[in-house]
Amino acid sequence: MKLNDAVFGLLLLVLGIAVLAVVQGYPKIPGQQVGPSLFPGLIAVVLCVCGAILLVRGWRDRASVPWVQAGPWMRSPSHVLAFCTVIAGVVFYILASEKLGFLITSTIVLAALMWALRVSPGRSVLIALIASLAIHFAFYKLLRVPLPWGVLTPYAW
Numbered sequence: 001m002k003l004n005d006a007v008f009g010l011l012l013l014v015l016g017i018a019v020l021a022v023v024q025g026y027p028k029i030p031g032q033q034v035g036p037s038l039f040p041g042l043i044a045v046v047l048c049v050c051g052a053i054l055l056v057r058g059w060r061d062r063a064s065v066p067w068v069q070a071g072p073w074m075r076s077p078s079h080v081l082a083f084c085t086v087i088a089g090v091v092f093y094i095l096a097s098e099k100l101g102f103l104i105t106s107t108i109v110l111a112a113l114m115w116a117l118r119v120s121p122g123r124s125v126l127i128a129l130i131a132s133l134a135i136h137f138a139f140y141k142l143l144r145v146p147l148p149w150g151v152l153t154p155y156a157w
Helices: 005-023 038-060 075-101 101-117 121-142 150-155
Strands: none
Touching: 005 038, 005 121, 038 075, 075 101, 075 150
16 A cells, blocks of 8 residues: 555654654753753654655645555455454454453464464464463563563463
């Protein structure tokens, strides 16, 4: 799918303005001119400038470049199913990971993604379980990222 530059320019501009609004509330450090809002603020200004440039360029080229142009993959049911499965998997993880826990939720999401890509169901579940355990070990044990345990809380290692 191809979008006109004006669409991305507008998104970058809105993101930059939102970041600028948020960093205004960051606390000032007494005795220093530089605070925690400096670098996010600079990045937000760059986002706004780039967004404005893209917006102007896309608006200028709107006659020759359509606003939205569907790619060839949009006509393939298997590609559309895989795309929808990715979006549904992210939403499911956001909604269910605290209650079910990382291991169960990630196993379900990974198995569904592999199934959508036509991997056999048994192999999908096995690979999803091994991958979830490996990811959990890497993040929880090695990087010390607190992942939710959910229903497995009594068995937390």
